[in-house]
Amino acid sequence: MAQVKVGVVGLGAWGRNVARCLHELNECDLVACCDTNPASRALAELNWNVKTCETLDEMLERYPSIQAIVISSPAITHYPLAKKALLADKDVFVEKPFTLEVAHAEELLHLSEVRDRVLMVGHLMEYHPAVNYIRDLVRSGELGDIYYVYTQRVNLGRIRGDENALWSFAPHDISQILYMLGGTPTDVSARGQSFIQKSIEDVVFLSLYFSNRVMAHIHISWLDPHKVRSTTIVGSKKMVVFDDAATSEKLRIYDSRAEMHPTTSYGEATQVRFGDIHIPRISSTEPLKIEFQHFLDCVVRRLRPRSDAYDGLQVVRILDSAQRSLDMDGIPVALQPEEERLHAPSLPSKNRSWRPAPDVPISLPAFAYMPELSQKVPQ
Numbered sequence: 001m002a003q004v005k006v007g008v009v010g011l012g013a014w015g016r017n018v019a020r021c022l023h024e025l026n027e028c029d030l031v032a033c034c035d036t037n038p039a040s041r042a043l044a045e046l047n048w049n050v051k052t053c054e055t056l057d058e059m060l061e062r063y064p065s066i067q068a069i070v071i072s073s074p075a076i077t078h079y080p081l082a083k084k085a086l087l088a089d090k091d092v093f094v095e096k097p098f099t100l101e102v103a104h105a106e107e108l109l110h111l112s113e114v115r116d117r118v119l120m121v122g123h124l125m126e127y128h129p130a131v132n133y134i135r136d137l138v139r140s141g142e143l144g145d146i147y148y149v150y151t152q153r154v155n156l157g158r159i160r161g162d163e164n165a166l167w168s169f170a171p172h173d174i175s176q177i178l179y180m181l182g183g184t185p186t187d188v189s190a191r192g193q194s195f196i197q198k199s200i201e202d203v204v205f206l207s208l209y210f211s212n213r214v215m216a217h218i219h220i221s222w223l224d225p226h227k228v229r230s231t232t233i234v235g236s237k238k239m240v241v242f243d244d245a246a247t248s249e250k251l252r253i254y255d256s257r258a259e260m261h262p263t264t265s266y267g268e269a270t271q272v273r274f275g276d277i278h279i280p281r282i283s284s285t286e287p288l289k290i291e292f293q294h295f296l297d298c299v300v301r302r303l304r305p306r307s308d309a310y311d312g313l314q315v316v317r318i319l320d321s322a323q324r325s326l327d328m329d330g331i332p333v334a335l336q337p338e339e340e341r342l343h344a345p346s347l348p349s350k351n352r353s354w355r356p357a358p359d360v361p362i363s364l365p366a367f368a369y370m371p372e373l374s375q376k377v378p379q
Ligand SMILES: NC(=O)c1ccc[n+]([C@@H]2O[C@H](COP(=O)([O-])OP(=O)(O)OC[C@H]3O[C@@H](n4cnc5c(N)ncnc54)[C@H](O)[C@@H]3O)[C@@H](O)[C@H]2O)c1
Pocket: 009, 010, 011, 012, 013, 014, 015, 016, 034, 035, 036, 037, 040, 054, 055, 056, 072, 073, 074, 075, 077, 095, 096, 097, 122, 124, 168
């Protein structure tokens, strides 16, 4: 595979991980990195012997051979930097959250289509081997009908001053849930509190409701004594627990369920089954590597990424609705149905292909809607 010439924007706590990963990939030629902080630039020069610049403008000017820009700077910079990179005709990877406003996500999506650029959003969980294993279980029907899902992403950790815990953490959980279930929520509600800084929620409890009665609950916090990264899925046949903080045996599949059984005397009675617990072998490949390999592959083969700009927009729409609910102390906020959005004037008609409407079964392949870039990405 040809090497893709890449430039990275933002070399902070996460950006260093991003640059390290790209530096290690054979498919990537890490041409340059930029960061407004001189100490971060010095570290990158030392670690990866890479050229550095202060700004994206400077990097675009000095290294015109760069084909793809990876944006790992703070969330508020994502929209202007991604727009600049797309207007310079670069393929673009943007870390989560894609943007902080729905209109900005729509604009970037449109721009990428008009200019025929790859635009991928860093929804890392969609590249996690365990999440893909669960997705296959859901789609094969092995879990039965999905009843509900809940996730916990909590620790005592990096308390951000520029975004709340919802926008910082929930893109992971929302994208993971949509990817595993393949559907779209009809409405969301969120409650949370700001304890440490005024108006920046440290803890949020977010609920998503789907029209097929599936519920998902997301608990996020950077003010918690435990480091927990877990997902539980309850189906009519089996249940699954995914513990991403565990070093091994991250996935457990419980052959457990509750059922109604006919009885002679009382009509029907509930019966609970506690069956075997299966621990499948899951690849330990770093999800970040899989994610960037996919991005580079999409750049070379001109494919639409799995976590494309539609995916990013969908998550931003949910975050935006959740924020409105949070501001109203938990009052549910309905998401505009897909059919209405299809006829909304905010996007030009070209390439307007949305995810399945909310009332389609969640077993429907999530990528059935995929239109251009040129062909469907193999799953
Ligand atoms: N995918 C994941 O698992 C994951 C994990 C953590 C963070 N993130 C995301 O990565 C991004 C960066 O997070 P972080 O924790 O590294 O933040 P950070 O604050 O530690 O680092 C941001 C860096 O960007 C630089 N910067 C700011 N504005 C810039 C600009 N205009 N041009 C160039 N550089 C600029 C800063 O100097 C800093 O070095 C955020 O969007 C965050 O949400 C993703």
